[in-house]
Amino acid sequence: MITSNIVIRRPRMEELNRIDAFFAIVIEHTFLVNGLGALADTKAEELDYKQKIIRADFATGGEERFFLLAEHGGEIVGSIECGPANDLLVACAKNELQDVPEVGTVFVHPHHQRRGLASLLLSTMFDALWRRNVKEVCLDSGYKEAQRIWTHVFGEPTYLAKDYWGDGSHHMVWHIPLKEALGRFSSRCDSVILDKMGIQLAVQD
Numbered sequence: 001m002i003t004s005n006i007v008i009r010r011p012r013m014e015e016l017n018r019i020d021a022f023f024a025i026v027i028e029h030t031f032l033v034n035g036l037g038a039l040a041d042t043k044a045e046e047l048d049y050k051q052k053i054i055r056a057d058f059a060t061g062g063e064e065r066f067f068l069l070a071e072h073g074g075e076i077v078g079s080i081e082c083g084p085a086n087d088l089l090v091a092c093a094k095n096e097l098q099d100v101p102e103v104g105t106v107f108v109h110p111h112h113q114r115r116g117l118a119s120l121l122l123s124t125m126f127d128a129l130w131r132r133n134v135k136e137v138c139l140d141s142g143y144k145e146a147q148r149i150w151t152h153v154f155g156e157p158t159y160l161a162k163d164y165w166g167d168g169s170h171h172m173v174w175h176i177p178l179k180e181a182l183g184r185f186s187s188r189c190d191s192v193i194l195d196k197m198g199i200q201l202a203v204q205d
């Protein structure tokens with residue numbers, strides 16, 4: 001069941017510090033639950049990268065990167081973005097997805113996970129992309145927990161770089177046709193249902 005009273009909207013420049021802090025909370029927690037807490041440098045690189053791409057969104061008015069945030073009670077509780085596919089994803093997909101937009105930074109605040117928020121963010125982003133005539137996206141993950149969730153949501157990965165992160169730690173890529181993916185979320189993320197739950201979608205620039 002999706003948490004009620006959520007607003008999905010574009011980020012605002014004046015909340016940049018709050019967005020950076022949100023990324024830091026999610027990354028810290030994610031590394032911990034994936035047993036990667038000791039990888040301080042990788043964690044710092046991940047945070048740096050997220051800070052860089054949210055700034056790319058502001059710098060290009062959403063052209064180079066397009067972020068959406070989820071807000072609940074005035075607090076940022078989720079994020080998602082779309083942009084060019086990252087180098088690792090492209091390499092892992094044997095250069096077959098270099099022109100396919102990547103959906104990434106699907107982050108949900110640890111206190112709000114497992115309540116349907118990622119599904120709502122994905123469905124809203126997919127819908128926004130579909131309206132822009134995008135028909136397919138890709139998504140990758142090296143986190144075991146997220147891999148389990150994306151396999152549940154999108155099926156087996158389209159590409160798998162076996163042992164990329166070490167023995168038994170793979171990197172996974174999903175190539176996702178949007179029509180099919182939108183169908184998966186349509187019953188739960190129908191506008192009438194969302195309206196009843198106090199969920200607002202304000203994704204335009």
Ligand SMILES: CC(C)(COP(=O)(O)OP(=O)(O)OC[C@H]1O[C@@H](n2cnc3c(N)ncnc32)[C@H](O)[C@@H]1OP(=O)(O)O)[C@@H](O)C(=O)NCCC(=O)NCCS
Nearest residue numbers: 030106107108113114115116117118119140141143146149
């Ligand atoms: C991955 C993440 C975004 C999922 O967000 P979420 O809001 O908890 O996901 P949802 O509640 O929308 O769940 C989506 C589906 O996965 C399932 N699911 C979610 N968490 C699960 C878990 N820990 N174990 C098993 N299934 C899970 C849900 O039941 C749901 O399935 P359904 O549609 O059949 O009901 C969130 O866990 C997160 O932010 N993790 C840390 C950051 C991260 O790793 N992001 C991904 C980077 S690639």
